Each structure stands twice: as C-alpha cells, then as structure tokens.
Amino acid sequence: MPTMDRDLRASNAEREKTVEALQQALGEGRITMAEFEERIATAYAAKTRAELDVLTADLPRSLW
DSSP states (O other): OOOOHTSBBBBHHHHHHHHHHHHHHHHHTSOOOOHHHHHHHHHOOOOHHHHHHHHHSSSSSGGG
C-alpha cells in the first residue's frame, strides 16, 4: 500500500477484513490462539491502515 494510503484512518470494514484474514490464518495453523487474540485486539484498536498492515505482514497475501 502506498505510504500516503497507509496514513489514512482505518474503516470498520478494513478492521473486519483484517480480522477475517487472522481467523483464516488461525484455522490454517499459521498463528497461535494467543497471537490471534493479541492481533485482533490490536486490529479493533487500530486507527490507521498502517497499524492494520503490520498485523498481516507475515501472512500470505492470499489470506487478505
């Protein structure tokens, strides 16, 4: 995502999309339950797109 877009405020839909990707990653065994819980808490508290990007940066793009 271009730098300027990353600085934009995150929408509820973008937070939900991130949580869905994390749910899929959990189901595939890519992250643990503890990681999932930590990441979704961070996702719901995220204010910018950049904060959301960090949560899925280590996951395959096909999940999101």
